[in-house]
Amino acid sequence: MTASYRPNQIISSEHEEQQISLLLNGLSAMALLFLTGIGLKAWFADHHTHAIVLWLFNIPVLANMLWYFRTGNRLAQKAGLLITVALLFAYLIASGGEGNTGPLWFYVFPPLLFFLTSLKGGTAILLFCYLLAIIVFQFPNLPGVAAEYSTDFKIRFFATLTFESIFCFVLEAGRLQARNKLLKLAESHEKAARTDELTGLANRRDMHNRLAAEFSRYQRSGHHFSVVLIDLDLFKRVNDDFGHDAGDAALRHFASLVRKVIRQTDIAARWGGEEFLILLPDTTLLQALTLAERLRAEVAATEFRHQQQILPVTISAGVCSISKAGSVNELLKLADINLYSAKEDGRNRIAPRVRSQDSQPAAENPA
Numbered sequence: 100m101t102a103s104y105r106p107n108q109i110i111s112s113e114h115e116e117q118q119i120s121l122l123l124n125g126l127s128a129m130a131l132l133f134l135t136g137i138g139l140k141a142w143f144a145d146h147h148t149h150a151i152v153l154w155l156f157n158i159p160v161l162a163n164m165l166w167y168f169r170t171g172n173r174l175a176q177k178a179g180l181l182i183t184v185a186l187l188f189a190y191l192i193a194s195g196g197e198g199n200t201g202p203l204w205f206y207v208f209p210p211l212l213f214f215l216t217s218l219k220g221g222t223a224i225l226l227f228c229y230l231l232a233i234i235v236f237q238f239p240n241l242p243g244v245a246a247e248y249s250t251d252f253k254i255r256f257f258a259t260l261t262f263e264s265i266f267c268f269v270l271e272a273g274r275l276q277a278r279n280k281l282l283k284l285a286e287s288h289e290k291a292a293r294t295d296e297l298t299g300l301a302n303r304r305d306m307h308n309r310l311a312a313e314f315s316r317y318q319r320s321g322h323h324f325s326v327v328l329i330d331l332d333l334f335k336r337v338n339d340d341f342g343h344d345a346g347d348a349a350l351r352h353f354a355s356l357v358r359k360v361i362r363q364t365d366i367a368a369r370w371g372g373e374e375f376l377i378l379l380p381d382t383t384l385l386q387a388l389t390l391a392e393r394l395r396a397e398v399a400a401t402e403f404r405h406q407q408q409i410l411p412v413t414i415s416a417g418v419c420s421i422s423k424a425g426s427v428n429e430l431l432k433l434a435d436i437n438l439y440s441a442k443e444d445g446r447n448r449i450a451p452r453v454r455s456q457d458s459q460p461a462a463e464n465p466a
């Protein structure tokens with residue numbers, strides 16, 4: 100099956116990433132407001148240095164936003180914001196902020212961290228931040244550390260932060276698990292909607308989409324493609340003489356032969372009942388006829404068995420190339436006309452016939 104065709108996903112990770120980026124932009128805008136507002140409050144409370152540091156933090160937040168708008172680099176956006184927030188919290192813990200309330204802002208960090216990174220990565224960063232906080236708390240005389248906290252505050256701070264972190268971890272793990280389950284479910288539903296249950300080949304709906312995609316590729320870049328419309332000969336007889344289960348087994352066996360004969364980039368679909376359609380990208384009429392003939396010969400030479408009985412299975416096929424048609428509908432119509440003429444000419448054959456085929460011995464007629 101062609102690798103370039105990507106069916107729509109119900110939940111796409113691209114969409115999810117877009118949502119996260121949007122959220123981060125919102126959070127960054129909020130951070131700008133908070134930093135400016137709290138800075139102003141600190142300024143009027145005569146804590147000028149604190150106010151200036153808070154305002155200075157606006158620069159990396161703003162730069163990160165602008166860089167994202169310019170490059171669209173989501174990884175840089177996440178990393179930039181996390182580093183800025185981590186630095187801001189380190190400053191708030193070291194300086195104590197206003198009235199030694201700086202560390203309280205740290206509670207914002209765990210949910211943001213787990214949401215933006217993986218569970219493992221988030222835990223590692225969080226443990227590193229814990230270590231930094233312990234150092235600041237234990238060594239108030241270090242350069243850059245201005246705050247001193249009571250033992251009571253430190254114990255309560257670490258205890259509540261640990262609870263919050265565990266809670267965030269569990270919630271995020273649950274969210275990820277539910278999300279992955281949903282993604283798997285959506286994927287399997289989406290696959291089922293594109294697949295024929297009996298044969299495992301693409302279904303008619305999926306083939307229509309792929310034909311449309313291939314036709315627009317042809318219109319854009321002139322890449323030719325061909326189709327082979329196949330019908331199992333006198334299939335009603337197989338059902339009548341051997342039973343419906345035998346008919347089903349024959350359809351499955353035929354589908355496996357098709358998979359064996361076509362290339363990775365070709366697409367085979369069950370077009371309906373005992374009719375199949377193969378789409379052959381980058382294939383001329385002659386190449387498509389060669390493939391159809393190879394498939395016909397393979398089917399004719401294969402013993403289709405069901406419960407020790409040999410089923411008489413042959414195929415007829417109509418082939419057409421997009422160079423002979425102006426639209427997908429016309430292409431399918433011409434392939435159908437060719438299939439009809441293959442049936443009319445005695446079945447177990449391919450149409451149109453070309454000279455190289457005519458020179459070969461005529462295929463046996465099962466009729």
Ligand SMILES: Nc1nc2c(ncn2[C@@H]2O[C@H](COP(=O)(O)OP(=O)(O)OP(=O)(O)O)[C@@H](O)[C@H]2O)c(=O)[nH]1
Pocket residue numbers: 297330331332333334335336338342343344345346347350371372373442446
């Ligand atoms: N077992 C089975 N039979 C199916 C399935 N879908 C369609 N058929 C049978 O395929 C048969 C098609 O018969 P017709 O359309 O009369 O054509 P035919 O007997 O193949 O004759 P020609 O096409 O003229 O060669 C019918 O008997 C359908 O019931 C299926 O999923 N399983």
